Amino acid sequence: MEIKEIRTLILNDRPNQLWLEIETDEGVTGLGETFFGAQSVAAYVHTVAAPHLIGKNPLDIEGHARALKPRHGFRSNGAEIRGNSAIDIALWDLMGKAFDAPLHTCLGGASRNEIAVYNTCAGYNYLKPSVRLAQARSLDWGGTEQGPYDDLQAFLDTPEDLARSLIDEGYTAMKIWPFDRAAMKHGGQYIDREDLEAGIDIVRRIRKAVGDRIGIMMECHSLWNLPTAKRIARRLEEFDLEWLEDMVRPDDIGALAELSAFTSTPICASELMGTRHNYRDLLEARAASVVMIDLTWCGGPTEARKIAAMADTYSRPVTMHDCTGPVSFACGVHLSMHAPNAMLQEMTRAHYSSWYRDVVDGLPLVENGRVMAPQSPGHGLSLSKGLRKNPGLQVQVTRQE
Ligand SMILES: [Mg+2]
Structure with missing residues (x-):
């Protein structure tokens, strides 16, 4: 299984909220989330984290967490760590789906x-x-x-x-x-x-x-x-x-x-x-x-x-x-x-x-x-149809070439 695409989703009327989806070549999707400074987090995700993750095995969660430890903002909940949090949640969600088991x-x-x-x-x-x-x-x-x-x-x-x-x-x-x-x-x-x-x-x-x-x-x-x-x-x-x-x-x-x-x-x-x-x-x-x-x-x-x-x-x-x-x-x-x-x-x-x-x-x-x-x-959560149809939803995508 390989990571094929990473999407960030921000609703105009909830500007602090960021959702993140990681999709694999097998069509399984993991969902992550973080809060505050959503646009900064999205910029980090698409410029730094996504290029590292695309093409990799989503189940190597510890390895990804270590590789994504930032050189700056490492001891904080700054944009890098919030972005990594959303990614990590999506990866665990994917793992649960891959093994048909709840997160706990x-x-x-x-x-x-x-x-x-x-x-x-x-x-x-x-x-x-x-x-x-x-x-x-x-x-x-x-x-x-x-x-x-x-x-x-x-x-x-x-x-x-x-x-x-x-x-x-x-x-x-x-x-x-x-x-x-x-x-x-x-x-x-x-x-x-x-x-x-x-x-x-x-x-x-x-x-x-x-x-x-x-x-x-x-x-x-x-x-x-x-x-x-x-x-x-x-x-x-x-x-x-x-x-x-x-x-x-x-x-x-x-x-x-x-x-x-x-x-x-x-x-x-x-x-x-x-x-x-x-x-x-x-x-x-x-x-x-x-x-x-x-x-x-x-x-x-x-x-x-x-x-x-x-x-x-x-x-x-x-x-x-x-x-x-x-x-x-x-x-x-x-x-x-x-x-x-x-x-x-x-x-x-x-x-x-x-x-x-x-x-x-x-x-x-x-x-x-x-x-x-x-x-x-x-x-156990997935984004609702209503959210996806919301005209105020901004979606940004990084995908495998
Ligand atoms: Mg409190």
């Missing part, structure tokens, strides 16, 4: 056949509208949308109802980010007393409404400096949160280690880290209790399963990211099935119930707050 079987087999999901309380259009420099523009959250799962607006306005709605659907945990607006105000350098109280109040209202029937993860999007993160963390201790996520930027491992030592709440980091070399530093410094991985950013399943194994060696659980795209979610689910130290899978019910369904077929089944091990070959 290809990764080394299952540790479980279902896992609890928690809901990330984003709205339907969260992260959709524009290419952004950073999450630091998260005041512009994609707008308020009509629908039962407008969960971002709900955690700000009616957190009690939101918590009850999640419990009714079987969720046992929820993730919110009520301090982001306050971070915008002073560039994350200081929090006004009333903003601190307003953020705390949202957590208090959830606890008051439903008690301990739901776990709460606090997302902070790396917006705070260390002293302010400590202030917020100290106030949140009484609520026994599941974790504090990305309170400070994960490029300061020392700050994360200091925060971990400071608070009794578990520190979670970080979907924003690329490659196992960064995770090694995080683990060596004992800087996080919960290790978050995004397979579309860290280097793909090849890198992610090594990160998961390394975290296990350091007695840390891993949890896989979702919020950016359906392939990311599905691959996270497969690694959650494989990795013995997986704890909870992230999902975004607003996305899962709406646009994920528009762009792909074959989403993993979520029932009563649990996601089941997908049984289709590969990761």
Whole structure:
């Protein structure tokens, strides 16, 4: 089997999203995905990676991962690593199809056949509208949308109802980010007393409404400096949160280690880290209790399963990211099935119930707050007919001469 063609696909109205297809001479296609800077990733894929891969055996995944290690941007989740992540996912998908086995079987087999999901309380259009420099523009959250799962607006306005709605659907945990607006105000350098109280109040209202029937993860999007993160963390201790996520930027491992030592709440980091070399530093410094991985950013399943194994060696659980795209979610689910130290899978019910369904077929089944091990070959997803017919779809192709 040889790689014959590599395609990248970008939708005009989802400019951050990149899908990638690798097609073989036997007519089998693997699907990959990544997020942010889609045009830069496409340029990398077609000028650097595709010329190397065309004509090669798609099943030599480790060899390709090593050959594509960039000379620049190697210790990051920059365009090269995001492109390699999308390629690696597509290659694993192809392997699953070649051997008629689901991705988690290809990764080394299952540790479980279902896992609890928690809901990330984003709205339907969260992260959709524009290419952004950073999450630091998260005041512009994609707008308020009509629908039962407008969960971002709900955690700000009616957190009690939101918590009850999640419990009714079987969720046992929820993730919110009520301090982001306050971070915008002073560039994350200081929090006004009333903003601190307003953020705390949202957590208090959830606890008051439903008690301990739901776990709460606090997302902070790396917006705070260390002293302010400590202030917020100290106030949140009484609520026994599941974790504090990305309170400070994960490029300061020392700050994360200091925060971990400071608070009794578990520190979670970080979907924003690329490659196992960064995770090694995080683990060596004992800087996080919960290790978050995004397979579309860290280097793909090849890198992610090594990160998961390394975290296990350091007695840390891993949890896989979702919020950016359906392939990311599905691959996270497969690694959650494989990795013995997986704890909870992230999902975004607003996305899962709406646009994920528009762009792909074959989403993993979520029932009563649990996601089941997908049984289709590969990761199980394929791009939908609707997506392919979308007039705003840009397709770029590199093919065998
Ligand atoms: Mg996060």
